[in-house]
Amino acid sequence: MSDTRKHVEVCYTPGEYNYFQPGYEIVVVIDVLRATSAICAAFDNGIRSIIPVPTVEEAMEYKKKGYLAGAERKGQIVEGFDFGNSPFSYMREDFKNQEVVLSTTNGTKALDIAKDAEMVVVGSFLNLDALCRFLAEQDKNVLCLCSGWQDKFNLEDTICAGAISDYLLATGNFTSEEDSSVAAKYLYLSAKDNYFGYLKSSSHRRRLKNLNLNEDVKYCLTPNQTDVIPILKDGKLVKL
Structure with a gap:
């Protein structure tokens, strides 16, 4: 009897994406610290849509046209922009029902790929x-x-991916073959009782701590603060 289960796998970096595609109808882009957390926070706060762009230059073109545009590189707001990828920057009243443009070091690159x-x-x-x-x-x-x-x-994205794959595998309707997925699942099982403590020594957490962004880290590592699922449609992220 043939196995009718679907596959769930984990790809560690955008550079490895082509080794996995094609074959997956759904791609979940994860950038825990902080782009995808900020995107979820934005939709939870009532933003209408987000246009993710891979380069700062593209973001600046939109800004010149009058869009609310943010850009982050190496954890910091790029000069000339009003906001980066801190989830707290999207909790402003003036963002409600707006369309925003965003470029980040890692997350918007993964979305583009x-x-x-x-x-x-x-x-x-x-x-x-x-x-x-x-x-x-x-x-x-x-x-x-x-x-x-x-x-x-990086650790935090892999642990989040491991949480997703662990959940789907537990339904019995999914299977997983790649060692990357097995490792992600076990990292998640090791970390799940204390993400904040487990990730204390992770490189990006240290990077953000040095930029005095510890509150961002705490917020991004606190699960299930929203039910929103942002989805990419015609080049824009909208609420599912």
Whole structure:
């Protein structure tokens, strides 16, 4: 009897994406610290849509046209922009029902690489349970694409991807074959009781702490603060 289960796998960096595609109808882009967390926070706060762009130059072109535009590189707001990828910067009243443009070091690059997939959704700890339930209902192959750090492996995105794959595997309707997925799942199982403590020594957490962004880190590592699932449609992120 043939196995009718769908696949869920974990890709650690955007640079490895082509090794996995094609074959996955749904790609979940994850950038826990902080782009996908900020995107989820933005939609939770009532933003209408977000246009993710891979380069600062593209973001600046939109800004010149009058768009609210943010850009972040190496954890800091790029000069000439009003905001970066802190979730707290999207909790302003004047963002409600607006269209915003965003470029970040890792997250918007991953979104750009995945944009031709059948469905691209945004994942973080903030919307973890809602996203897992949604993915379980779709009956499609799922690839968790970690944004990493400048095309290198990072812990927090991998742990979040491991949480998603662990949930889907537990339904019995999914299977997983790649060692990357097995490792992600076990990292998640090691970290799940205390993400904040487990990630204390992670490189990006240290990077953000040095920039006095510890509150951002705490917020981004606190699961299930929202049920929103941002989805990429015609080059824009909108609420599912």
